[in-house]
Structure formats: C-alpha cells, structure tokens
Amino acid sequence: MKxxxxxxxxxxxxxxxxxxxxxxxxxxxxxxxxxxxxxxxFTIHLNPFGIVYNPSSLANGLQDLIHNKVYTADDLxxxxxxxxxxxxHSRFSGREINAVLQKINDRIASASDFLHQANVLVxxxxxxxxxxxVSTGEVVSxxxxxxxxxxxxxxxxxxxITAQWNDLLTDLQKINPxxxxxxxxxxxxxxxxxxxxxxxxxxxxxxxxxxxxxxxPQCYYFPSYEIMLxxxxxxxxxxxxxxxxxxxxxxxxxxxFSVVYFEAKTKALIRTHEKEQKALHHQTFIx
Numbered sequence: 304m305k306x307x308x309x310x311x312x313x314x315x316x317x318x319x320x321x322x323x324x325x326x327x328x329x330x331x332x333x334x335x336x337x338x339x340x341x342x343x344x345f346t347i348h349l350n351p352f353g354i355v356y357n358p359s360s361l362a363n364g365l366q367d368l369i370h371n372k373v374y375t376a377d378d379l380x381x382x383x384x385x386x387x388x389x390x391x392h393s394r395f396s397g398r399e400i401n402a403v404l405q406k407i408n409d410r411i412a413s414a415s416d417f418l419h420q421a422n423v424l425v426x427x428x429x430x431x432x433x434x435x436x437v438s439t440g441e442v443v444s445x446x447x448x449x450x451x452x453x454x455x456x457x458x459x460x461x462x463x464i465t466a467q468w469n470d471l472l473t474d475l476q477k478i479n480p481x482x483x484x485x486x487x488x489x490x491x492x493x494x495x496x497x498x499x500x501x502x503x504x505x506x507x508x509x510x511x512x513x514x515x516x517x518x519x520p521q522c523y524y525f526p527s528y529e530i531m532l533x534x535x536x537x538x539x540x541x542x543x544x545x546x547x548x549x550x551x552x553x554x555x556x557x558x559x560f561s562v563v564y565f566e567a568k569t570k571a572l573i574r575t576h577e578k579e580q581k582a583l584h585h586q587t588f589i590x
Contacts, residue, residue: 310526310534312563317483317523319423319564321345321572326418328364329427330356332489332527335548336425339557344576348421351414352444353392356429356493358464358511360444362471364390369474371415374407376400382447389436389443396447419479427527429489431459431507432496458504464511465518472519484522485564486512490531490556492546525563527556 319325325347327337337349352364366372367390379386379400386403387396395410397403418424433442434454446454475482488508492501505528516522531540531548538545540552548556561570 307536308533310530310559312526312559314566315523315563317423317485317564318566318569319345320566320569323422324348324417324420325423325425326414326421327425327427328352328355329361329425329487330354330429330489330491332429332487332491332548333425333427335553336427336487336527336557336560339553339560342577342580343573348414348417350392351410352390353394355392355444356489357431357433357442357444357459358428358508359433359442359459359467360390361426361428362467363442364444365418365471366474367411368415368418369478372411374404374411376404379403382449387445387447389441389445389447392445393447418475418482421479421482424475424482424484425487426484427487427489428508428512429491430493430496430501431464431504431511432493432500433457433459459507461507461510461514464507465514468511468515469518472515472522476521482521484519485525486515486522487525488512488528490528490548490552494546525560527560530556530559 321344323345325340325345327333327347327349328351331354334349334354337347340347351368355361355364374388378390379388385396385398386400387393388403388407391407395403395407397406433456434446435442435457437453437455443454472484475484488505493504494501496504509528512524516524531552535552535555540549541547542549565573
C-alpha cells in the first residue's frame, strides 16, 4: 500500500559542480537552501539585499546589480532615528548614515562582480503580494514598520511579473551569456494573507514562472513548493509555527535538489567535504 504521494524528479539538463559560482536571492527559504550548498562546499553569494519576497522587488534588486548602482543619502530615509532603504532588509539599517551606505554599496559592488561571473542564479519567489509607497508609487522590499497608511497593498498579476522578468532576463543574458537561472516558489505559506490569499499568490507565482520558462531556455524550475505540500503533506515536517519547514523537511528538499542538479562525481565530492568538516568540527570540540 502507498501512504504518500512521492514526487519523483528526473535529473536536469543543468548540472551544478563545485567549479560553479551560485548567486542566490529571494525569500527566507533560499537561505535554507544556501546553507546546504555552503555546507557542501559550493561557492555562493546570498541575498545581497537581504530577504526579499516579491518578484518586482527581486527584479529591481538584480537591475541594481547589473548596473552596479551606487546608493546615496537620497536613497535612504530616517525613521525613529534609524536610516533605512526601502530596497533592503532591516539588517542593512543603522543609526549612522555613512555606515549604512557603506554596507549597502560594498555589498552591491561585490554581488555585482559575482553576478557578472556567476554560472547559476537561484531565485525564490515568496509571494505576489506587494506594498507600494503612496508618496512615490515605489514597490518596496521592506516596510520597516512604517504606519500602514504609508502603503497601498497590491497583488501582482502574472502579466506584470512576466513582463518585468522577461526584460530582466534579457539584460542578464547581455552581461553574462553563460548564466543559468533556477526558479523556485517558496514552500513557506504567507499566512498573514489568509489561506485563500496565500493560495492565490502562490498560483500567480507558479503561472508566471511557467511562462518565463517557456520563453527563456536558460531557465529551470525546482518544485520545492510542490515537494512540501504534496510529498511532505504532514505537520511533522513543519516547525512549531506550523508554517515553516523544519530541519527534516529542509534536508529532504535538499536531497531532491541533489538528485536533480548533481552528478555522481559532485555528490561524492559533497560527501568528502562533509566528512572533512565533521572531522574539523570534532577536532575543534576536543581542543
């Protein structure tokens, strides 16, 4: 008897090796995946703008990297004695404006250089829900706890996402013709949008990604969302909040990722690297 609907995934035409440089950006799930890649000995650059959930802000951030944008004081705002950027996570915020700008611009410069050399770009879309700043019309990556009246909440359409991303993908190919892109949709539910709202947003993301894959042969899709909801359909695979995947689920999704994107030689190198890291950790612990 079968007691679960296991998703069987074939190997991808795109195979990742330890010689590849991998830029990763998107929702908090991409940080789970990046931790596994880093622990397996891969060269990665993670979230140069911090965690970003919506496709519009992600596209804007990548355009900044393409053009190696330099942020100035005009790109920041002061709220409750702390300087913030609407394009960045609060981990970039601070009380000293020059320090904030230095942190932002140093990270953009290094990520821009990395993007121009990268072989793989991993994108994780979290939600189609956005917040648009009333005063400028700008879609923000982070509201930084400003009053709700400062924003208009909007849901992106499939057409809006595909139009912006098709333009971006063209620009990425111009600066780096060898870049391959892996899209994922985060398996983490955005429960504040409600059950129906979350499903609508995920459906929009899935449809948009499908259209992007059809039009762009350098793009691939990894079904982390489907694995979590249809393969690991049990609350024992969730954290205490019943929304985020727990360590078991992350490990299982990582195993599926390995099946799809790693050849046998790469898997052997991963096992060797992990053994070396465990031995090093053991020696450090003994000391």
